[in-house]
Amino acid sequence: MVQGQYETYEHDVLIIGGGGAGLRAAIEAKAQGVSVGLICKSLLGKAHTVMAEGGIAAALGNVNPEDNWQVHFRDTMRGGKLLNNWRMAQLHAQEAPERVLELERWGAVFDRTKDGLILQRDFGGHRYARLAHVGDRTGLEMLRTLQQHAVAQGIEVYMECTVTRLLKDGDRVVGAFGYRRSTGQFIVVMAKAVILATGGIGKLWKFTSNSWECTGNGTMLAVDAGADLIDMESYQFHPTGMVWPPSVRGTLVTEGVRGDGGTLRNSSGERFMFRYIPEFFKAETADNEAEADRWYTDKKHNRRTPDLLPRDEVARAINSEVKAGRGSPHGGVFLDIASRRPADYIMRRLPSMYHQFKELAGVDITKEPMEVGPTAHYMNGGIRVDADSTATAVPGLFAAGEVAGGLHGGNRLGGNALSDLLVFGRRAGQYAALYAKSLSNSPTADTSQLDACARETLMPFEGKGAENPHAFHAELQETMQPLVGIIRTETELQEALVQLGQYRQRLPQVRVEGGRTYNPGWHAALDLNAMLTVAECVTRAALERKESRGGHTRDDYPAADPRFASVNVVVRKRYGAIVTALEPTIEMPEDLRQLIEEKG
Structure with missing residues (x-):
């Protein structure tokens, strides 16, 4: 209903975000018998989840019967350099197989083994x-499967809406304030519980695999409401994004190319990854090309190819090759599957990659190698949540998916993102519904709070200067790309903080013309506040961790420091300022620690 200038609705549970985590949360909350609303920035079905390519990590054991949740847990913890919340890693590994089978029951059509099982x-x-x-x-x-299942359950969806603030009653979150992107109409959705499932922050960087939605809105909403953030320094630069032509630089090249036999080579044709095998993986990684090739044909033996090391290791290796002058003509390296697999295999297994390179770069990947390089891809950290319930430190607020931290620690393994969405999206919906059921009173927010939100949202129309929001965003990216990118130093991080402070001072000078209807400049101006907040969180966390670990690499502290081995960097807002703290990781039970220490 419309009350004055605010279009107002009420639900027991409100989900902000229409990707995999948000849809899975909505489905589960609805199954608990509560009223559910889902609000999304774009059209339903257009969330960034659609751009995930490689697969869903789950220890089904269909290809390798030896696989089980314990091995998956160990891989996840090792990949995250043991900064992970061990309980989240355990729940994820244990529950991922059932979530995949559930998706199949709902109609997902997976590739198959010759025996008819889900291929892995x-x-x-x-x-x-x-x-x-x-x-x-x-x-x-x-996403297609989840969307169809969610719509069938009768979930109320508010499409093309941007949330600008969470509403609070004392310390408790009681809803969200935003506006409809098409008309500019203010929308207020009251709720007993709110789930953030807003995805990542990749649009902070110039070269990114992320779509336009990924501007860190949910992360800002959480930290402004009083939630903690964790591991924000551990941003993942995917090793293989397109590097040519410039118009598509950063577009993702799935790890499935290497999973299906593709190899990384420098300008001399050398498989350079053999030079970069870290001590942590030496015992289980092939140390010569012949042994790696045997791995592809007989995966029952004990060693794997170094082309499939964790993403942080591969991204740093590519960066080193380019810096040493051994890169491809356009500043990347070569990814070759053409000489490794027949054309029909490539077309069947990697149809999107074939069309992507053919149409965007004029490259036929069945006949010639691709040029690839690191691209901003995924926030390993995010909002700190309780492992079992996904509850944040703020009553009534939950978080799941890329916006939430803890599961991935210092670095995410490929494929764990999609199973993360399913496992913790479900848990968020379940526990948010239980929380909502425990409350008897309807959520309320005073008029003065709504009016303050409205004034803030309209500020770009009253800007005192002539700053263009799109040019402003481009400037921010030009700061983040070199200063808070894949390789960092204290000098550059401090310089980034200075520039971010200057941007913050300039923000009131941003001005947009026209009205609230169909105004992309207004949308861009409002996103700037979120991006500046999150950029500062990442930069301050990167300054705090004076070592190199996982997705965080410091050129001035190139080695891992034992003093940081069991420490998370926590970021929060206090009295209007972003502050950081070092806090110990949650102690792991002995039986799980022994799993990690096992060889192989």
């Missing part, structure tokens, strides 16, 4: 072939 492919950091997939379009099929 190899991916970096995973001991066994573990990724259930649909060619290289897994995210699209997953």
Whole structure:
């Protein structure tokens, strides 16, 4: 209903975000018998989850019967450099198989083994072939399935709406304030519980695989409401994004290319990854090309190819090759599957990659190698949540998916993102519904709070200067790309903080013309506040961790420091300022610690 200037609705549970985590949360909350609303920034079915390509990591054991949740847990913890919340890693590994089978029951059409089981492919950091997939379009099929199931349950969806603030009653979150992107009409959705499932922050960087939605809105909403953030320094730069032509630089090249036999080579044709095998993986990684090739034909033996090391290791190796002058003509390296697999195999297994390179770069990947390089891809950290319930430190607020931290620690293994969405999306919906049921009173927010939100949202129309929001965003990216990118130093991080402070001072000078109807400049201006907040969180966390570990690499502290081995960097807002703290990781039970220490 419309009350004055605010279009107002009420639900027991409100989910902000229409990707995999948000849809899975909505389905589960609805199954608990509560009223559910889902609000999304774009059209339903267009969330960034559709761009996930490689597969869903789950220890089904369909290709390698030796696989089980314990091995998956160990791989996840090792890949995260043991900074992970061990309980989240345990729940994820244990529950992922059932979530995949559930998706199949709801109509997802997976690739199959010759015996009719769900086919699984190899991916970096995973001991066994573990990724259930649909060619290289897994995210699209997953979102299609979840969307159809959610719509069938009668979930109320508010499409093309941007949330600008969470509403609070004292310390408790009681809803969200936002506006409809098409008309500019203010929308207020009151709720007993709110789930953030807003995805990542990749649009902070110039070269990124992320779509336009990924501007860190949910992360800002959480930290402004009083939630803690964790591991924000551990941003993942995927090793293989397109590097040419410039118009598509950063577009993702799925790890499935390497999982299906592709190899990384420098300008001399050398498989350079053999030079970069870290001590942590030496015992289980092939140390010569012949042995690696045997791995592809007989995966029952004990060692894997170094092309499938965890993403942080591969990204740093590519960066080193380019810096040493051994890169490809356009500043990347070569990824070759043409000489490794027949054309029909490539077309069947990697149809999206074939069309992507053919149409965007004029490259036929069945005949010639691709040029690839690191691209901003995924926030390993995020909002700190309780492992079992996904509850944040703020009563009434939950979080799941890429916006939530803890599961991945210092670095995410490929394929764990999609199973993360399913496992913790379900848990968020379940526990948010239980929380809502425990409350008897309807949520309320005073008029003065709504009016303050409205004034803040309209500020870009009253800007005192002539700053263009799109040019402003481009400037921010030009700061983040070199200063808070894949390789960092204290001097550059401090310089970034200075520039971010200057941007913050300039923000009131941003001005947009026209009205609230169909105004992309207004949308861009409002996103700037979120991006500046999250950029500062990442930069301050990166300054705090004076070592190199996982997705965080400091050129001035190139080695891992034992003093940081069991420490998370926590970021929060206090009295209007972003502050950081070092806090110990949650102690792991002895039986799980022994699993991690096992060889192999």
